[in-house]
Amino acid sequence: MRYSYVSHLECPKCDLIYRKDEVHHLCECGSPLLVRYDLEALGRDIKPDALVEREQNLWRYHEWLPVEDTANVVSLGEGMTPLVPMAKLGKEIGLFHLYMKDEGMVPSGSFKARGAAVGISKAKELGVEEIAMPTNGNAGAAWSLYAARAGIKATIVMPVDAPEITRRECVVAGANLHLIDGLISDAGKTVAQAVKDFGLYDASTLKEPYRIEGKKTMGLELAEQMNWAMPNVILYPTGGGVGLIGIYKALLELKEMGWIEGNLPRLVAVQSTGCAPIVQAWQDKKSSSDYWENSETQAFGINVPKAIGDFLVLDAIYQTNGCAVAIDDQTMLKELHTIAQIEGAFICPEGAAAFAAARELKNKAWIGEEETVVVLNTGQGIKYPDTVESHPPVLKKGEPLTRP
Template sequence: MLPVQHAANIVSLGEGMTPLLPLKRLGEEIGIADLWMKDEGIIPTGTFKARGATVGVSRAKELGIETIAMPTNGNAGAAWAVYAARAGMKAVIVMPVDAPKITRNECSISGVQLYLVDGLISDAGKIVGRAVEQYGWFDASTLKEPYRLEGKKTMGYEILEQFNWEIPDVILYPTGGGVGLIGIYKALRELQALGWIGEKLPRLVSVQASGCAPIVRAWEARQKSSEFWEHASTVAFGITVPKALGDFLVLEAVYETDGCAIAIDDDELLREQGAAARAEGTFMCPEGAATVAAARKLRESGWIRSGERVVLLNTGAGIKYPDTGMHEGDILILQPGDSLDLPHAP
């Protein structure tokens, strides 16, 4: 079901089969008793991007490609950088200067050629496009090569396998470029074609940030593609994609599963990031936390019904975003001779 033809070409760091965790206390608070989280934060490089990188780099190696180039909001570039290094392949990465510093470090230490652009991922994409045309590098941009998607679809396979092939009712996915959501939908259709599952499909929900929600706007207007989102900005940096190349595929997945698209404010997702950590001990990335806020809203509106099984995709580790999740007011500074005040003791 994956495109690599010879096992000798597989480039792996041990990715795959991430935990599917029940969120009992958080679910009770939200009103969703059967709430689960697929946690991609423990995968190599700390995000689901490793799935696309392992398949994409493996196939590139198999095809004899020596240099890849790609724009990134941070995490994809970090993943492709380390997998390219493991494959002995050269990589050129262009990311916005505001991308999380940790992802910049991952690229730099891997020895790739890293460039920062004073702009958005759309600006980085234009720079990469010109460089690919000039130097003949392989363009590994989202959906400009077919193999990243093949890696991402394994999330769909795993969710169903972990549920013993029982179909959840709703899957919520934080959407930037949307390849993960497209991949999950592709996995579901493939499993149907194989006869492993029946006609029922989970309703797929595309979750975006209010500061960059082109898919949501297109879904609300029942359009087949989105329009460029001007002045995109959100703390959930990984989903700051003003115009996804595969927007029509994301929308198709949502329409064909009777799903929906919903936008979340930054303050809402940051609040839910803390709520999830306190209730379940899970330090979700901001993008993943947006799915918690979305699930709460959709349950309150009745779109998610009582008794339904709901899966949240946490696409990365919260520790990759050191500027979010910090609550200074909760921290007390002590001197070496101080005693703990009883009111603050657990």
């Protein structure tokens, strides 16, 4: 049995095929490339039971991943995050089967660790010596750390407004970090120039084909954790959209192999009202989005005015009869506090937006109370201290405390 069943790269727009063992970025038509596998052979060689005793991280799905030699795997134990029942919140919302897949519990505290683990491992396999990428913070942090582990250099550019802690993660990992007085799209232009000037490996969202394969494991895990019976609805906070695209890709691959059956879950892209290009495009029934001018939101991870993979996100929504929802910052912060106070989970604002969207879609009866609903929390609340105001009283030694 092979370690990986990867076969080739394919353009989802023009169907052009590329070799798997060479460095490729976008298709010559400008589209991102997708990784394809020999799923027929894989389906013959492996059955779900074979997974049971495997290691508890995303590499348990190595056949569905692009790394061909186990010696190139760069891992900090990422993946197999818990699927946490949210019974009290569900009762309040009126959803009786509500779950959170908690992506805070991975190295660097955000789901970006998955893309970084697989992306850096494949970069190592391809002989890459230095990567470069724009980021809203968390991806840069994760890629800097995994690059350090792989012995690969990293050049990172992030907006000055990105979460402060993510700067320090890049710096402690030894990355070459620059801030930019602008948005991630401005950072992207600077990185594109540096890639050209210095011959770096462009690790920008969807400009290399492997990050999505790491994100895909969220879908594989979810399917296995639910014993191959899928939920009715999956909600995902959507900036660049790779998480949602990855989950959709996982579900398609499992369906092709016959491991899951019936309708796929309805996929919901959740954005901020301050930056909602996908929501706008979906409302207009369009297949791609327009640049969102003057975007702004406290959920920094989803402040992406124009995603290169927008057409893939929209396709996933349309194909699954999903939808797209925008949540304002005040509503998402209220949800964040509610979830901490009744469920004991301190989640990131992006994750809170997705829960708020579940609440809104239940109120509109787009989700029924007996449906099984999974919300992806994409990171730990501790990376976003500013979401919580704290003014505790200060006692002198020996001074008694007061109770509310």
